[in-house]
Amino acid sequence: MRGLSWPVRQRRATPSVTTLTRQQCAWLLAAAALSLAPHVSWLPAWIMGFGFALLGWRSLLLWRGSAPPPRLVLLALAIAAAISVRAEFDHFFGKDPGVALLALLLGLKLLEVRVTRDALAVVLLCFFLQLSLFFEDQSIPVAGLALAATLSGLAAMASLSDANGRAREQLRTGTLLVAQGAPFMVLLFMLFPRADGPLWGLPADAFSGRTGLSDTMSPGSISALGESSEIVFRADFDGPPPRPDQRYWRGPVLTDFDGRTWRPRAFAEGAAPFYTVYGPRLNYTLTLEPHNRRWLLALDVPAAGADARLFTSDFQLLARQPVQSRIRVELASHPESLIGLTESDAVLAAARRLPAAFNPRTLALADELAAGAESHEAILRRVITHLRQSELIYTLRPPLLGSDSVDEFLFDTRRGFCEHFAGAFTVLMRAAGVPARVVTGYQGGEINPIDGNLVVRQSHAHAWSEVWLEGRGWVRVDPTALSAPRRIDDGLAAALPEGEALPIMMHPRMEWLRGLRLRWEAVSNAWNQRVLGYNPQRQKELLARLGLDQGSSWMLGGAIAGAGALLFGLLLWWATRKRRPADPLERVWMRFCTTLARHGIARQAWEGPHQFGTRIASEASMPSATREAIRAVCEDYARLRYGPKCSADDMRALRTRINAIRLP
Amino acid sequence: MRGQLDRWLFRLGAPERGPIELVQRRIYVLPSRAGLVFAVALVVMLLASINYGLSLGYGLVFLLSGAGIASILHAYRNLLGLRLRPGRCEPVFCGETASFLLVVENARATRRPALCLRLGKQRTAFELAPGETREVPVLAPTHRRGLTQPGRMVLETCWPLGLIRAWTVFVPDMPCVVYPAPEGAPPPLPPEGEAEGRERAASRPGDDDFAGLRAHQRADSPRHVAWKVLARGGPLLTKQFSGEAGGDLSLDWAQLPAHLDIEARLSRLTAWLLAAERSGRRYALRLPRVACAAGHGHEHLHRCLRELALHGTGQPENAR
Numbered sequence: 001m002r003g004l005s006w007p008v009r010q011r012r013a014t015p016s017v018t019t020l021t022r023q024q025c026a027w028l029l030a031a032a033a034l035s036l037a038p039h040v041s042w043l044p045a046w047i048m049g050f051g052f053a054l055l056g057w058r059s060l061l062l063w064r065g066s067a068p069p070p071r072l073v074l075l076a077l078a079i080a081a082a083i084s085v086r087a088e089f090d091h092f093f094g095k096d097p098g099v100a101l102l103a104l105l106l107g108l109k110l111l112e113v114r115v116t117r118d119a120l121a122v123v124l125l126c127f128f129l130q131l132s133l134f135f136e137d138q139s140i141p142v143a144g145l146a147l148a149a150t151l152s153g154l155a156a157m158a159s160l161s162d163a164n165g166r167a168r169e170q171l172r173t174g175t176l177l178v179a180q181g182a183p184f185m186v187l188l189f190m191l192f193p194r195a196d197g198p199l200w201g202l203p204a205d206a207f208s209g210r211t212g213l214s215d216t217m218s219p220g221s222i223s224a225l226g227e228s229s230e231i232v233f234r235a236d237f238d239g240p241p242p243r244p245d246q247r248y249w250r251g252p253v254l255t256d257f258d259g260r261t262w263r264p265r266a267f268a269e270g271a272a273p274f275y276t277v278y279g280p281r282l283n284y285t286l287t288l289e290p291h292n293r294r295w296l297l298a299l300d301v302p303a304a305g306a307d308a309r310l311f312t313s314d315f316q317l318l319a320r321q322p323v324q325s326r327i328r329v330e331l332a333s334h335p336e337s338l339i340g341l342t343e344s345d346a347v348l349a350a351a352r353r354l355p356a357a358f359n360p361r362t363l364a365l366a367d368e369l370a371a372g373a374e375s376h377e378a379i380l381r382r383v384i385t386h387l388r389q390s391e392l393i394y395t396l397r398p399p400l401l402g403s404d405s406v407d408e409f410l411f412d413t414r415r416g417f418c419e420h421f422a423g424a425f426t427v428l429m430r431a432a433g434v435p436a437r438v439v440t441g442y443q444g445g446e447i448n449p450i451d452g453n454l455v456v457r458q459s460h461a462h463a464w465s466e467v468w469l470e471g472r473g474w475v476r477v478d479p480t481a482l483s484a485p486r487r488i489d490d491g492l493a494a495a496l497p498e499g500e501a502l503p504i505m506m507h508p509r510m511e512w513l514r515g516l517r518l519r520w521e522a523v524s525n526a527w528n529q530r531v532l533g534y535n536p537q538r539q540k541e542l543l544a545r546l547g548l549d550q551g552s553s554w555m556l557g558g559a560i561a562g563a564g565a566l567l568f569g570l571l572l573w574w575a576t577r578k579r580r581p582a583d584p585l586e587r588v589w590m591r592f593c594t595t596l597a598r599h600g601i602a603r604q605a606w607e608g609p610h611q612f613g614t615r616i617a618s619e620a621s622m623p624s625a626t627r628e629a630i631r632a633v634c635e636d637y638a639r640l641r642y643g644p645k646c647s648a649d650d651m652r653a654l655r656t657r658i659n660a661i662r663l664p
Numbered sequence: 665m666r667g668q669l670d671r672w673l674f675r676l677g678a679p680e681r682g683p684i685e686l687v688q689r690r691i692y693v694l695p696s697r698a699g700l701v702f703a704v705a706l707v708v709m710l711l712a713s714i715n716y717g718l719s720l721g722y723g724l725v726f727l728l729s730g731a732g733i734a735s736i737l738h739a740y741r742n743l744l745g746l747r748l749r750p751g752r753c754e755p756v757f758c759g760e761t762a763s764f765l766l767v768v769e770n771a772r773a774t775r776r777p778a779l780c781l782r783l784g785k786q787r788t789a790f791e792l793a794p795g796e797t798r799e800v801p802v803l804a805p806t807h808r809r810g811l812t813q814p815g816r817m818v819l820e821t822c823w824p825l826g827l828i829r830a831w832t833v834f835v836p837d838m839p840c841v842v843y844p845a846p847e848g849a850p851p852p853l854p855p856e857g858e859a860e861g862r863e864r865a866a867s868r869p870g871d872d873d874f875a876g877l878r879a880h881q882r883a884d885s886p887r888h889v890a891w892k893v894l895a896r897g898g899p900l901l902t903k904q905f906s907g908e909a910g911g912d913l914s915l916d917w918a919q920l921p922a923h924l925d926i927e928a929r930l931s932r933l934t935a936w937l938l939a940a941e942r943s944g945r946r947y948a949l950r951l952p953r954v955a956c957a958a959g960h961g962h963e964h965l966h967r968c969l970r971e972l973a974l975h976g977t978g979q980p981e982n983a984r
Contacts, residue, residue, distance in 0.1 A: 124705045127728065132720045143720055150724065154731055154825065164791060169775075173824045177738070181730025189725040195714050325717050347761050348980065532719040566853050571734060575741040576688065635694035662862040 015550040019115050022164050025062045027156035027170065028113070028122050029055060032106055032160045033124040033150035035133075039103060042086055042136045047100045049611050050081065054107025059109075074112050081108070099132040116160045116170075123160075126153045137584070138532050140524060142210050148559075151178055181441035183388045189544075191560045193535040193553065212291045213461055215252045217440055218261040219401050219409075223417035226396050228458035231289055233297060234525055235454040237324060238283040242299065244444060245628065248464065248476065249297045250458060251441035253314035256348050259358040260405060262423065262438050265350055268313040275315065275473075277303045280338030286329050292317040297441060297456075299333040300476070313347075315339050328532055329568060340473040343435075351435035357408040359427060366431030376434045383428050387482045392416065418480040423462040425479035439476075443487075450522035506598040583655075585646055589637050592658050596630070599663045669831065670816060673891065679813055679837035683769075684748040686819075690832045691743050693736055699827035702732065703909060721960065732827055739830035741823045742776055746792075750838035751799050755973070757934070758845040761803045764814045764838055769797040778823035783814055809930065810977040812840040843969045848934035853913060853943070877901040912958040913940050913947035915968075929970050937972070941965045951975055 020028075036051050043051075054077075054291065061068060068074075081104040089097040093124035106125040113119050130146045130153075155174035159165065165173075212232065214221060233249075254262035268274075288296065296309060298317040309329070310318045312593040319327075354363075369386060371377045391414070398416045401408045407419045408429045416424075422438050443462035464478040480487050548555055581615075593603050601622075603612045613634030617627050636654050640646040670676040674692075684690075693810050695703070706725055713721030716774045751765035764783065770776050783802040790800050804814055813835070820831035877890055880900040890901040915936050933949070940947040941960070949968040952953035956968050980983035 131721050134720045139721045157825045161823045165777055177731040177734050181727050185726040186732030525730035569739045576739040
């Protein structure tokens with residue numbers, strides 16, 4: 001008996017130098033860089049810098065062929081990274097710090113990785129980082145980048161299991177896998193049951209950083225949006241779109257004014273509209289980009305519809321939840337309806353209230369205009385006439401205003417954007433005793449000729465006024481249109497005076513660029529509708545069209561399994577099928593042999609071409625010309641096969657010779 | 665237990681002699697550990713996509729799952745159609761490591777990367793070029809003399825993504841002759857046999873003393889070529905040596921001390937055979953049932969060693 005020795009389970013020792021080949025490392029680096037790079041617009045600059053510095057360090061080590069840095073250094077770096085992330089975001093648990101940590105972890109893991117076993121973790125981190133990209137942006141270019149990163153990740157995995165393959169082979173393997181995985185993706189994408197809403201509470205920062213209309217208005221708040229061509233929503237009308245002067249998309253209604261800022265007043269919400277609709281009806285589908293607010297920006301004024309929305313007493317249309325993902329709503333509007341015919345006294349009183357001791361010159365002007373007027377309509381006409389004659393200038397870059405902002409705008413600077421016009425007009429009307437309020441929203445929109453959708457951008461943000469008149473209710477007045485009438489018909493660019501610097505996209509000479517943009521936006525819209533907007537409801541519609549009972553999850557599971565098995569079967573057929581010989585000479589010879597076999601002249605498996613030809617030549621049952629021809633082909637084949645070289649001419653001669661044979 | 669499982673699950677039975685073609689029913693596919701980790705990661709990504717309503721997140725997860733599913737077939741296809749044949753296996757002394765050579769033939773016009781042949785804990789990684797046939801060695805320690813079969817071998821691959829392991833199990837019939845281990849410090853060779861050896865001693869070729877030159881034959885070892893003669897411009901000649909003078913040895917089982925058991929006897933005879941061969945003398949081996957006539961040389965040595973290896977094992981003495 002040998003000495004007592006306990007079997008000691010040894011931890012597999014990790015080598016001190018990396019056993020990864022250069023190619024494997026290069027693939028990992030490529031996947032990491034491609035996954036990290038698109039985050040540049042969202043992650044803080046220092047995190048991107050840190051991440052890429054780690055990648056660069058790794059590349060340097062790879063290039064020099066030196067060993068990874070010691071564990072202790074990496075540990076220190078990891079702790080430093082965690083502390084910095086904590087300092088940057090003030091918390092650890094959330095989307096943004098999570099993504100930041102993921103980016104740094106990827107760099108650190110990549111530095112640490114020594115054997116192929118660890119390298120899988122790097123690839124998985126890359127995939128996670130690609131997923132986190134979709135928190136911020138799911139557009140086509142981002143999808144393309146993610147696809148490229150996925151491809152390099154798969155190629156990296158392929159190179160990890162096959163260290164000796166060439167880079168092109170790894171890429172080919174990755175591409176083939178993506179191509180073969182794509183049908184499964186389409187199948188699962190369509191049939192995998194979609195859930196409504198989150199599974200658990202989302203962190204507070206899940207939908208941060210959306211720009212757009214706010215629920216207050218002060219001078220400069222809307223002109224800040226004028227430069228942005230970001231899309232707010234798209235409207236697809238069933239019939240012809242409304243006239244430009246009817247394209248008022250209603251947002252927050254602002255009643256309370258403190259001398260500088262307009263704020264909304266509390267309003268009631270109900271499932272039915274607070275008015276009776278009247279006149280022609282416009283049906284359309286609105287695709288609203290997420291803005292993290294509840295307003296749906298319906299065209300004035302929306303008719304009753306599905307129950308997922310609420311009507312307010314100031315005639316807005318609201319969603320029940322803030323719009324946090326792109327939604328599609330079927331809407332109808334009646335532009336000629338009268339609204340607010342029976343308005344409560346409280347609302348009217350609030351719509352007359354003005355802060356004391358502000359804008360004295362405006363108050364005096366209002367008194368002057370209201371003097372002797374027999375009705376509110378008459379006052380309205382006089383105010384409109386006054387504004388039209390006072391030659392106010394519409395500009396994207398209004399000068400800054402002091403505390404009596406309306407006075408300064410009307411009498412001193414005389415330059416303003418729509419919020420100045422709407423604010424000044426409303427103050428004038430209130431000072432003259434007429435109930436008035438500011439409405440913000442979007443005005444206008446451009447028709448994309450490619451898909452016929454009306455596209456409304458942030459630069460279409462607008463503010464106008466509503467005046468309450470006895471017997472007519474709330475009447476829309478757009479003071480901007482008085483000074484710059486082309487703003488309403490032809491858009492912002494046309495309304496601005498000559499010489500005003502325009503955002504580049506609005507420049508008349510950039511027509512081709514706008515055309516390109518329209519085309520691109522039509523494609524993006526299709527992408528948004530079909531791919532990103534694929535939600536539980538659309539899935540139900542699709543399943544109903546496919547004839548699958550939507551209530552039965554068994555049936556859905558069966559459909560997935562059945563179609564998946566079919567796809568798998570196709571792949572299996574691909575995997576097991578026999579390839580025909582790659583060599584053309586071999587192909588010709590095999591075909592020749594098969595043809596002969598069909599005529600009862602089979603070549604035995606052990607017979608070489610020479611032997612076969614000799615045997616055929618000695619068979620008495622065939623005409624001698626045929627026998628000789630077959631023998632000649634066999635000799636030819638043997639010569640080409642085993643001879644020094646086989647040119648294209650030789651091949652052609654062999655084919656001609658075969659074709660010339662007349663078989664019995 | 666293992667054998668039962670093998671028989672039931674992998675339909676393994678007696679060692680297979682002929683070429684084994686890896687057809688559909690011989691290849692098994694299951695996820696590797698990395699594959700399970702990958703699946704867990706995908707589930708986490710899917711949950712995140714559901715929670716945040718990320719359409720493209722669904723897309724990414726499903727694309728990766730699709731690629732994972734496709735990789736099953738790639739792994740399977742990497743083994744499909746391979747042809748395995750038992751190859752050579754050099755005899756070894758007991759306690760040494762035997763090297764079993766398996767001939768693997770790739771008839772396909774594509775490369776077969778990342779293959780691995782496993783025998784117990786020993787693994788040999790290799791790959792096959794298009795149309796290549798290669799002898800793949802796999803090592804195994806030996807513990808008993810006699811004919812040893814390598815037993816259950818596994819040929820596996822984790823290509824292309826490392827997530828799926830495709831493998832096949834087979835028992836090739838490639839017996840390896842394991843000679844008895846030579847005794848560590850054997851007593852000196854027994855005294856020479858009788859006069860019969862002396863008569864032929866002078867004419868017997870050997871390795872020790874230079875005896876003259878003769879015309880070169882192609883089978884002659886290059887070590888024995890008379891290079892100096894050739895360098896002087898002479899003909900290609902072979903140096904001839906004569907063996908050390910001495911009579912034939914007779915290594916007889918029956919003459920060993922009675923207290924030795926069978927294995928000890930075999931060990932000693934093995935050591936003596938080696939010593940006798942080194943000494944350059946002719947030697948004969950006598951075992952209870954078989955006898956090898958006196959002879960000399962590599963072939964003779966191995967014939968004798970083989971008899972020792974197979975002694976009393978009941979294995980057919982003419983096998984391989």
